[in-house]
Amino acid sequence: MRKYIVRRLIISVITVWLIATSCFFLLRTLPGNPFQTTSLLSAEMVDRMMHYYGLDRPLWDQYVTYMQNLLRGNFGYSLKYAGQSVNGIIASTFPISAQLGLQAYFLSIPLGFLFGIVAARCRGKAVDYGLVGFSVLGVSVPVFILAAMLQYVFAIRLKWLPVAQWKSFQHTILPTVTLAFSSIAGRTRSMRTFMLEIVNEDYIKTAKAKGLSKYRVVWSHQIRNAVIPMIPTMGMEIVGMLMGSFVVEQIFAIPGIGNQFVTSIQNLDYTMTLGLTVFFGVFVVAANFIVDIVYGIVDPRIRVR
Amino acid sequence: MSVAEERMSGTEKGAGKGMSPVSAEDFVPVPEGERDTDVIVRPSVSYWRDALRRITHDKVAMVSLGFIAVIVLLAVFAPVFGRYNYETNNLMATNVKPCGEHWFGTDTLGRDLWARVWVGARVSLVVGLFGAIVPQVIGIVVGGIAGYFGGWVDMVIMRIIDVGVCIPELIYITLIMLYLGSGPLPLVLAMAMVGWMGSARMIRGRIMQFKSREFVLASKTLGGSPFHLIFRSIFPNILGQQVVSLTAAIPGAIFMEAYLSFIGLGIQSPLTSWGQLSQVGASNYRLHPYQLFIPGILISLTILALYLFGNSLRDALDPHLRD
Numbered sequence: 001m002r003k004y005i006v007r008r009l010i011i012s013v014i015t016v017w018l019i020a021t022s023c024f025f026l027l028r029t030l031p032g033n034p035f036q037t038t039s040l041l042s043a044e045m046v047d048r049m050m051h052y053y054g055l056d057r058p059l060w061d062q063y064v065t066y067m068q069n070l071l072r073g074n075f076g077y078s079l080k081y082a083g084q085s086v087n088g089i090i091a092s093t094f095p096i097s098a099q100l101g102l103q104a105y106f107l108s109i110p111l112g113f114l115f116g117i118v119a120a121r122c123r124g125k126a127v128d129y130g131l132v133g134f135s136v137l138g139v140s141v142p143v144f145i146l147a148a149m150l151q152y153v154f155a156i157r158l159k160w161l162p163v164a165q166w167k168s169f170q171h172t173i174l175p176t177v178t179l180a181f182s183s184i185a186g187r188t189r190s191m192r193t194f195m196l197e198i199v200n201e202d203y204i205k206t207a208k209a210k211g212l213s214k215y216r217v218v219w220s221h222q223i224r225n226a227v228i229p230m231i232p233t234m235g236m237e238i239v240g241m242l243m244g245s246f247v248v249e250q251i252f253a254i255p256g257i258g259n260q261f262v263t264s265i266q267n268l269d270y271t272m273t274l275g276l277t278v279f280f281g282v283f284v285v286a287a288n289f290i291v292d293i294v295y296g297i298v299d300p301r302i303r304v305r
Numbered sequence: 306m307s308v309a310e311e312r313m314s315g316t317e318k319g320a321g322k323g324m325s326p327v328s329a330e331d332f333v334p335v336p337e338g339e340r341d342t343d344v345i346v347r348p349s350v351s352y353w354r355d356a357l358r359r360i361t362h363d364k365v366a367m368v369s370l371g372f373i374a375v376i377v378l379l380a381v382f383a384p385v386f387g388r389y390n391y392e393t394n395n396l397m398a399t400n401v402k403p404c405g406e407h408w409f410g411t412d413t414l415g416r417d418l419w420a421r422v423w424v425g426a427r428v429s430l431v432v433g434l435f436g437a438i439v440p441q442v443i444g445i446v447v448g449g450i451a452g453y454f455g456g457w458v459d460m461v462i463m464r465i466i467d468v469g470v471c472i473p474e475l476i477y478i479t480l481i482m483l484y485l486g487s488g489p490l491p492l493v494l495a496m497a498m499v500g501w502m503g504s505a506r507m508i509r510g511r512i513m514q515f516k517s518r519e520f521v522l523a524s525k526t527l528g529g530s531p532f533h534l535i536f537r538s539i540f541p542n543i544l545g546q547q548v549v550s551l552t553a554a555i556p557g558a559i560f561m562e563a564y565l566s567f568i569g570l571g572i573q574s575p576l577t578s579w580g581q582l583s584q585v586g587a588s589n590y591r592l593h594p595y596q597l598f599i600p601g602i603l604i605s606l607t608i609l610a611l612y613l614f615g616n617s618l619r620d621a622l623d624p625h626l627r628d
Contacts, residue, residue, distance in 0.1 A: 148601070
């Protein structure tokens with residue numbers, strides 16, 4: 001087991017390094033430079049800015065400096081917001097996206113499982129059709145349409161909730177529901193499928209034959225086994241949600257990290273984009289690492305590979 | 306596998322229960338001369354014919370297909386026969402609500418939305434179709450090579466993919482947009498650049514499943530070239546699953562186009578698409594809700610129809626996956 005963990009860890013570290021490196025060079029192939037957009041600057045000023053940020057040095061030299069800083073956990077300075085470090089911007093925007101993501105995640109888990117279980121238990125009845133209909137709807141409505149519709153109904157027509165912005169708990173309700181919606185729908189669907197897939201398995205029959213109560217059969221045998229194939233996707237999903245959704249953040253005017261990321265690409269703010277990408281990358285790789293380890297513990301066959 | 310067997314035996318039992326009881330008189334001995342057991346009485350039904358029969362008997366699939374056909378026909382013909390051009394603006398008639406003159410109303414620049422919606426449908430559907438096909442084709446080639454040759458080739462390709470999928474999609478897309486500008490073709494290329502990795506992974510897994518099967522080994526022993534083995538021996542076996550993934554990818558690509566145009570990286574005015582219409586509509590839907598909700602509902606319904614059709618197609622082509 002230890003050997004397995006060490007090997008996974010080494011692969012993870014190499015992956016993070018490769019992400020940072022390939023992204024560093026990919027971004028530099030983009031045409032234009034971050035200071036051109038402000039046409040007020042004279043050519044001489046642009047040169048001085050380039051020199052100030054070290055962008056006139058050879059690319060290789062810049063790469064070494066960047067990597068040295070990265071090893072110390074320093075993402076450098078934003079090229080667009082004077083004097084602001086990337087670390088500082090992450091520190092101010094990430095908690096907002098993370099709060100939104102966690103709220104959505106912890107809304108979607110119980111609801112998704114509950115709907116899936118209920119649908120599978122009531123297979124072929126009206127409740128089942130209703131829930132399947134909901135889950136199909138959830139995957140076919142684009143998030144911006146859903147966001148706009150929720151805003152229109154609950155904020156503009158009924159005036160129950162604020163339209164946008166990020167101030168109090170009331171402000172977080174609509175974005176949380178929007179973000180959680182498709183995830184609830186997807187989870188309902190897969191939970192229902194997995195529940196129905198194992199309903200004829202031998203161990204369920206054995207459990208019934210032993211004379212266990214319906215509750216025990218469903219709870220300790222059917223649900224537990226149906227949850228196992230959903231573990232890996234749950235790990236990736238929490239990463240996706242923590243990282244914020246640009247569309248949700250934009251429609252609800254939330255100053256989160258997803259919003260920041262898209263703006264930084266549009267502004268050619270190299271250090272910002274790169275810093276955020278490496279930050280995302282570490283999360284993705286860490287989540288994969290944890291999922292691999294959990295799977296290694298749950299299923300010993302994987303360790304041997 | 307055991308699940309599928311379980312289910313199949315289950316349906317047989319179910320069918321047996323519904324039949325009327327059989328008595329001994331129902332059976333008549335076959336005359337001596339006709340006892341030719343080697344003749345196959347019923348015509349053999351091929352895989353594809355069976356799938357076609359199943360899909361045509363599926364009501365949901367046929368309704369979805371009908372809806373998709375209507376959308377495609379409108380996208381092809383509505384802009385041709387419409388009274389208005391999609392980019393001509395009439396500043397005397399801005400933000401007109403849907404009425405007899407302008408069926409879907411007009412936008413803030415006074416452009417007829419009926420024309421714009423169907424021109425947008427053309428762009429969205431074409432980008433959706435090619436945005437699904439192109440990455441799959443690349444994925445089949447790369448995944449096929451990785452899965453078939455294995456060893457260090459596989460190792461290198463899979464590591465590249467592992468790193469590639471961790472880089473946010475928006476970086477690739479911005480890269481392509483900056484070099485090639487905005488429009489349907491760069492969009493498809495961007496989707497190809499992002500999407501090939503996932504499908505290559507999937508194909509690799511499937512190829513590896515079949516690589517060591519007897520019929521492939523037999524073909525190899527007979528001196529089949531790698532190309533022959535991949536495309537003639539293995540590929541026909543995964544074609545059904547591939548068609549299923551392709552139908553599942555089309556709504557995904559339409560979503561992607563809508564998302565990219567919505568954040569301003571996809572199609573840009575005066576050309577239009579459903580995503581671009583939604584983006585414009587979203588900026589002033591509080592005053593003119595129809596400008597967002599018409600394209601929005603069309604996207605949702607089209608994706609719904611494609612999704613339902615894809616599900617039925619999966620059931621028809623892949624008997625193991627039926628629920």
